[in-house]
Amino acid sequence: MAEETEKKLLIDVARLDPEGETLEGEADIVDLDEPFVKPFGGVRYSLKAQLFGTELLVRGRLEQDFDLVCSRCGETFDTTVKVDDFTASVEVSQKDQFADLTVDARECIILALPTYPVCAEDCPGFAQKAEKPKGDDRWSALDGLKVE
Ligand SMILES: [Zn+2]
Known part of the structure; x- marks a missing residue:
């Protein structure tokens, strides 16, 4: 797309079809700056x-794409947070040209973020992924162990 992503989610109420209209687009409104939650692209x-x-x-x-950190294994993975039932109601006056839904939409996406994100349903977690520690010679006893 040649056009720049908007920094706000605005509805042009002055030109809105009285019968209602379906509006589609992308707006770069989720500006979180958290180490474990990084949005990319726009909503x-x-x-x-x-x-x-x-x-x-x-x-x-x-919909918003994120880089999240798995709460089980600590790996970064990307995911799409989707909200299917976003609703907002805004009071507008005759002189308003735009209704601003930036805050409503941003909050809705942030609330839809998983509390304990996991990279996969069957992520084995950190303990299972960890290799046996190097430089700990208690483990070398196991190497010489012969199983008859
Ligand atoms: Zn994981």
């Missing part, structure tokens, strides 16, 4: 927006 959205008097109702899907 992809597909939203149905409709004005009811002075109330703008928006519902639809949001």
